[in-house]
Amino acid sequence: MSKLTDLPAWKALQSHFFEMKDLHMRDMFDQDAARFDKFSTRMDDILLDFSKNRMTDETFKLLCELARESDVEGWRDQMFAGLEINISEYRPVLHTALRNRGNKPVFVDGEDVMPKVNKVLQQMRYFSERVRGGHWRGYSGHLIKDIINIGIGGSDLGPHVVCDAMKPFAQRGMNVHFVSNIDPTHLTEILKFVQPESTLFIVSSKSFSTQETMMNAHSARDWFVHTTGSEKAVAKHFVAVTSNLNAANEFGVLPENIFEFWDWVGGRYSLWSAIGLPIVLYLGMDHFEELLDGAYAMDEHFTNTPIEKNIPIILALLGVWYNNFFDAQSHGVMAYNQYLRRLPAHLQQLDMESNGKTITRQGERVDYLTGPIIWGETGSNCQHAFFQLLHQGTKPVPADFLVPAKSKDPLGSQHSILLANFLAQTRALMMGKTEAEARKELEESGMAEDKISEVLPHKIFEGNKPTNSIMFEKLDPRTMGSLLAMYEHKVFVQGVIWNINSFDQWGVELGKQLADEISEVLSSREPSEDYDVSTNGLLDYCVSLKFSD
Numbered sequence: 001m002s003k004l005t006d007l008p009a010w011k012a013l014q015s016h017f018f019e020m021k022d023l024h025m026r027d028m029f030d031q032d033a034a035r036f037d038k039f040s041t042r043m044d045d046i047l048l049d050f051s052k053n054r055m056t057d058e059t060f061k062l063l064c065e066l067a068r069e070s071d072v073e074g075w076r077d078q079m080f081a082g083l084e085i086n087i088s089e090y091r092p093v094l095h096t097a098l099r100n101r102g103n104k105p106v107f108v109d110g111e112d113v114m115p116k117v118n119k120v121l122q123q124m125r126y127f128s129e130r131v132r133g134g135h136w137r138g139y140s141g142h143l144i145k146d147i148i149n150i151g152i153g154g155s156d157l158g159p160h161v162v163c164d165a166m167k168p169f170a171q172r173g174m175n176v177h178f179v180s181n182i183d184p185t186h187l188t189e190i191l192k193f194v195q196p197e198s199t200l201f202i203v204s205s206k207s208f209s210t211q212e213t214m215m216n217a218h219s220a221r222d223w224f225v226h227t228t229g230s231e232k233a234v235a236k237h238f239v240a241v242t243s244n245l246n247a248a249n250e251f252g253v254l255p256e257n258i259f260e261f262w263d264w265v266g267g268r269y270s271l272w273s274a275i276g277l278p279i280v281l282y283l284g285m286d287h288f289e290e291l292l293d294g295a296y297a298m299d300e301h302f303t304n305t306p307i308e309k310n311i312p313i314i315l316a317l318l319g320v321w322y323n324n325f326f327d328a329q330s331h332g333v334m335a336y337n338q339y340l341r342r343l344p345a346h347l348q349q350l351d352m353e354s355n356g357k358t359i360t361r362q363g364e365r366v367d368y369l370t371g372p373i374i375w376g377e378t379g380s381n382c383q384h385a386f387f388q389l390l391h392q393g394t395k396p397v398p399a400d401f402l403v404p405a406k407s408k409d410p411l412g413s414q415h416s417i418l419l420a421n422f423l424a425q426t427r428a429l430m431m432g433k434t435e436a437e438a439r440k441e442l443e444e445s446g447m448a449e450d451k452i453s454e455v456l457p458h459k460i461f462e463g464n465k466p467t468n469s470i471m472f473e474k475l476d477p478r479t480m481g482s483l484l485a486m487y488e489h490k491v492f493v494q495g496v497i498w499n500i501n502s503f504d505q506w507g508v509e510l511g512k513q514l515a516d517e518i519s520e521v522l523s524s525r526e527p528s529e530d531y532d533v534s535t536n537g538l539l540d541y542c543v544s545l546k547f548s549d
C-alpha cells in the first residue's frame, strides 16, 4: 500500500488547502443556495448537516477520493468478514457480529460465531427477566433494586453512557451504579446507600485480572460477607461478565452466572456484548435489543451507502481534513442533551485509545498527525464555560453538535430555547461578526466614537469555525445505538486512512504493568532507590506520611 502522504488525493488536498485556507464559509453560503442540500445526509431520523465546514465541492470530492485511495471500503469489508485486522494482537475485530440482527453467519477460524452470540443474548434475557420480574431474589428473599457494575475502561464507560442516557426507559425502582476507580472512595460512597440483600454486583472484566476491578470486586465481596455474615449468599449477589471463565469461577461466581464474551471484542467496543448486562438489567432486554437494532442499522448504512452520503465516512474525512491540513489538535463533542452528559467520556476512550498511535501497520513511525484530543460538555452549559475560546481563541476546534428535535422532558418552552441556542451557536461560529457589523451594533447602542474605537477590535468575531450538526427526532435506545455505532465507524475509517491499528491499546497495558511493579515497592514501606529521583522522592514522601493502604 502506498504511503498516505504519497497518495494522489493527499497531494491534491495539500495544494487545495492553500486555495481554501483564506476562504470564508460566509461567502460559500452566499454563493451557493444549495449548500445544505449538497452537504447534508440522513439515516433513518438522523440528519447530518456538514455544510458548516470549510469545504467546497472540490474539497469534498478530494476527501472522497482519499477514502477510495485508502481503500476504506475494502478495510470495512475485511472487518465485517472477520479477517484478522487487529494485527498486533492477532485478532479479528467483530463487535459488529454482536449486533448482527440479520443473523448472517460470521466466521472466525472457520466457526460461525452467531450461535454463541445468540446464546449469550438468550442467557442475558433469561437472567434479566428473572431479576426484573422478582423471580431472582437476594439471599433473604428481597427484590433486587440496586445493580452495581464493577469494571473499568471499556468494561465501564460504554454501559455507563447508555444507562445514563436511557434513564427514562429504566424500570421504576431499579437503580444502577458504576464503580471503576481504584480510589476507595468510589466504592465506599456507593456502598453507603445500598443494602446487601437487595444489591446485585456485576464483576465486568474481559481479562478478569485488571487490578482496579479485582480489588474493588474483592472489597465489595468482603463488605457483602461482613454485612450479611453469609459466605454462601455471595452466589446470589455476584455475577461476572468475562472472557476468562476460569478466573471468574475461582472468584466464586457460579458457572451459570458467568456471561461470556470473546477476544475478538475489544474492550471499548464491548457494550454490545454481555458487558451490556447492566444496561439489560436496568432497561430490560427489549430495549437492549432496540439498541442493537439501531447499531445494526448504522452498520448497514456504513456498509451499503456510497461514500458521498455515508455518515461515518463523511465525519471521518472532515476530521482528517482539519487534523492533518489545518493542524487542529482537538475535536469537540457538544451534546445539547443532558442525558448524553457522559458521551464525551465514552468517545474519549473510543477515539483516543483507538487512534492515539504513532506506528503504521507496517511498523514505521508516522510523519503526519493521527488521532485528535476529544473533549466536550453538554449544551448549553458549554456556552457559559469554554465557548469563548471557540469563538475568539487562537486554536481551531472543529466540533460536533448533537441535538434531539424533541425532549423526553418537555417543560414550558425550555426545549425550544435549547434548540435556539444550538442553532445560534453553530451559525455564529460559522458567520462570525465583521468589523462593520460590530461597529453598527456599537453605534446603535449610543456609544461615543472614542469608546467605539477602543472596544471595536474586541467585538469582532472571525467566524469560519467548522461544526457538524447531528440532529435526530428523539433520544431512544435505537437512536442511541445508531449514534454510538456511527462514532465507532468514524474512528475506524480514520484509523484506516492514517494506516494505524485502531484496535490495540499497548499504552493501557503499559499502565497496568507499571502500577503492579511500583505497588510492590510501595508496599515495602521503605524509601526507594529503584527509580528516577522524582519517582523516588514522591515514593519517599508517601512513606514519610505513613500513607493509608
Ligand code: G6Q
Pocket (backbone or CB within 6 Å): 152, 153, 154, 155, 204, 205, 206, 207, 208, 209, 210, 213, 266, 267, 268, 269, 353, 505, 508
Ligand atoms: C479498552 C481497553 C481498556 C479495558 C480496561 C478493562 O479497549 O482495553 O480500557 O477495557 O483496561 O479491562 P478488562 O475488561 O480486562 O478488565
